[in-house]
Amino acid sequence: xxxxxxxxxxxxxxxxxxxxxxxxxxxxxxxxxxxxxxxxxxxxxxxxxxxxxxxxxxxxxxxxxxxxxxxxxxxxxxxxxxxxxxxxxxxxxxxxxxxxxxxxxxxxxxxxxxxxxxxxxxxxxxxxxxxxxxxxxxxxxxxxxxxxxxxxxxxxxxxxxxxxxxxxxxxxxxxxxxxxxxxxxxxxxxxxxxxxxxxxxxxxxxxxxxxxxxxxxxxxxxxxxxxxxxxxxxxxxxxxxxxxxxxxxx
Numbered sequence: 750x751x752x753x754x755x756x757x758x759x760x761x762x763x764x765x766x767x768x769x770x771x772x773x774x775x776x777x778x779x780x781x782x783x784x785x786x787x788x789x790x791x792x793x794x795x796x797x798x799x800x801x802x803x804x805x806x807x808x809x810x811x812x813x814x815x816x817x818x819x820x821x822x823x824x825x826x827x828x829x830x831x832x833x834x835x836x837x838x839x840x841x842x843x844x845x846x847x848x849x850x851x852x853x854x855x856x857x858x859x860x861x862x863x864x865x866x867x868x869x870x871x872x873x874x875x876x877x878x879x880x881x882x883x884x885x886x887x888x889x890x891x892x893x894x895x896x897x898x899x900x901x902x903x904x905x906x907x908x909x910x911x912x913x914x915x916x917x918x919x920x921x922x923x924x925x926x927x928x929x930x931x932x933x934x935x936x937x938x939x940x941x942x943x944x945x946x947x948x949x950x951x952x953x954x955x956x957x958x959x960x961x962x963x964x965x966x967x968x969x970x971x972x973x974x975x976x977x978x979x980x981x982x983x984x985x986x987x988x989x990x991x992x993x994x995x996x997x998x999x
Contacts, residue, residue, distance in 0.1 A: 756783045757790040787811040791819045802827045823874045826865040840884035845894035853972035895930045910974045912955040947969045950982040
């Protein structure tokens with residue numbers, strides 16, 4: 750499958766390097782043209798049938814996010830080219846928005862392109878970008894994109910009670926019910942590793958400590974949530990969890 754792409758970056762050297770790497774390692778990508786700013790990019794997208802946009806974030810006049818203000822329902826996919834901080838990268842990941850770090854890694858670029866090709870024609874880019882901007886605007890992540898078979902479900906992190914492992918899948922239990930997601934619990938644990946609301950109390954459970962209603966210490970430690978669910982705490986985790994809870998109280 751051949752896809753049409755444009756590169757949007759105000760630095761000529763960055764555009765040249767990315768075009769060269771794409772030419773040598775991503776034969777399915779046809780770079781139609783380049784743009785130095787958002788307004789030029791909008792003209793190219795409206796002129797050509799663009800499937801994929803490689804988009805720098807920090808540019809003069811308007812940053813990369815401004816591109817989406819010109820399109821009610823974007824029909825293209827986007828891969829951000831960024832030098833953002835670790836927290837910002839977590840925001841990209843939980844929002845299901847693809848990015849590559851500068852300087853560009855060939856292997857990560859190839860992986861991002863392969864993923865983007867599979868998503869060409871899917872309509873959820875606008876919601877992804879909205880979620881990403883929401884997550885970047887505050888000091889803690891607000892919303893997460895849950896991958897389903899053929900779509901994404903966006904939920905507020907604060908509304909999640911816990912994650913429950915089920916082999917290569919994970920049940921996400923929220924205030925509105927249960928969702929089965931095609932992602933291992935380990936991936937959610939890594940995504941939320943720096944979010945102090947979430948704690949891995951068991952090999953099979955990652956919980957939102959803000960949603961605990963009761964901490965039971967009799968007959969094996971467990972926590973209870975407002976939906977009536979009880980989640981066990983692994984024996985080897987009890988002391989560590991006690992210390993964690995004590996820290997929250999302080």
